[in-house]
Structures are given as C-alpha cells and as structure tokens.
Amino acid sequence: MAPTTIGALALCVVSASVFGQAHRPARSPEQPESRATLGVRNEFLRAGSEALLAEQYDEGIRLTKLGLELATAPRDRAVALSNLCAGHAAKDEPDIAIGYCTESLAINEENWRAYSNRAYAYYLKRMFDEADRDLDRALSINPKARQMPRIRGMMNERRLRGRVTIEEHQ
Numbered sequence: 001m002a003p004t005t006i007g008a009l010a011l012c013v014v015s016a017s018v019f020g021q022a023h024r025p026a027r028s029p030e031q032p033e034s035r036a037t038l039g040v041r042n043e044f045l046r047a048g049s050e051a052l053l054a055e056q057y058d059e060g061i062r063l064t065k066l067g068l069e070l071a072t073a074p075r076d077r078a079v080a081l082s083n084l085c086a087g088h089a090a091k092d093e094p095d096i097a098i099g100y101c102t103e104s105l106a107i108n109e110e111n112w113r114a115y116s117n118r119a120y121a122y123y124l125k126r127m128f129d130e131a132d133r134d135l136d137r138a139l140s141i142n143p144k145a146r147q148m149p150r151i152r153g154m155m156n157e158r159r160l161r162g163r164v165t166i167e168e169h170q
Contacts, residue, residue, distance in 0.1 A: 061087045078107040082114040097121035112141035
C-alpha cells in the first residue's frame with residue numbers, strides 16, 4: 001500500500017508544480033477555449049511540464065533542463081527549478097530535489113509549489129521538522145492547496161509507525 005500512496009503523492013506534487021505555473025491570462029466567458037498554452041514562450045519548459053504530468057520523469061527533467069538553459073525571466077527560471085525539484089522528488093531523489101527547490105525559492109520565496117515539493121523531498125528523507133516548516137510556509141501562501149494535508153498525513157503516519165509497540169496476548 002505504501003508504494004501506491006507514495007507514487008500517487010509524487011504525481012500530486014508534480015501536478016501541483018507544473019499545473020498553472022505558466023502565466024495564462026483569464027479567459028472571458030465570450031472568449032473561446034484555446035488549445036494553445038498561452039504565455040509559455042519556452043517550448044522546452046512547456047514540453048517538460050507535459051512530460052512530468054505524464055509521469056515521464058526522465059524526459060520531463062531532460063526537457064526542463066534544456067528549457068532552463070534558455071530561460072531568462074526570473075519567473076520562468078523559478079518555475080523550471082521547482083519543476084525539476086518535483087521531477088526528482090517523484091523519482092525518489094530527495095537530495096537532488098531539495099537543491100532545485102532551494103534554488104527556486106532563492107529566486108521567488110513566495111512560490112508555494114516549491115515549498116510543497118521541498119516538503120515532500122524532506123518527507124522522503126524523514127526530515128519531518130523541515131517538511132513541517134515548508135508545509136506551514138506553503139499553506140501560509142496558499143491555504144487552499146490540496147496536497148499539503150495529504151503530505152502532512154503521510155508524515156504523521158510514518159512518524160507513528162516507528163513508535164508503535166505490539167504486545168502478544170497470552
């Protein structure tokens with residue numbers, strides 16, 4: 001059960017990271033739905049996001065790194081780094097993930113997705129105090145973010161698992 005839960009959460013973290021990070025202008029009711037992704041000028045970053053959402057983590061990381069080389073706007077760089085963090089966290093590579101999230105937060109300290117992704121990476125390393133701090137910060141920025149309670153619940157479950165003592169009944 002644990003691998004399924006962790007895999008689902010990893011996808012949640014990646015989805016939260018890549019969804020909505022491209023700047024999309026609000027669509028008016030009379031404006032038709034467009035299939036084009038508006039506001040994403042860097043095709044590598046867009047393709048990397050799509051690959052990460054499709055759980056093709058290696059390809060998503062590769063494309064995002066190519067896009068990062070071309071990204072000049074601080075916002076694009078921060079988003080790309082957060083997505084790299086999410087991809088590496090999903091691959092169960094928390095040390096690499098933490099580095100990318102920290103770099104993203106150095107550019108934009110209000111990026112709740114980077115805090116959420118880094119919290120998940122800390123969770124993977126069983127660094128629960130650090131994960132709690134990042135979750136608290138992410139929730140202070142975006143109290144409606146759905147994945148934070150799930151990460152906190154997983155942390156609480158893992159914390160308790162090591163402390164449970166089972167006695168035999170005779």
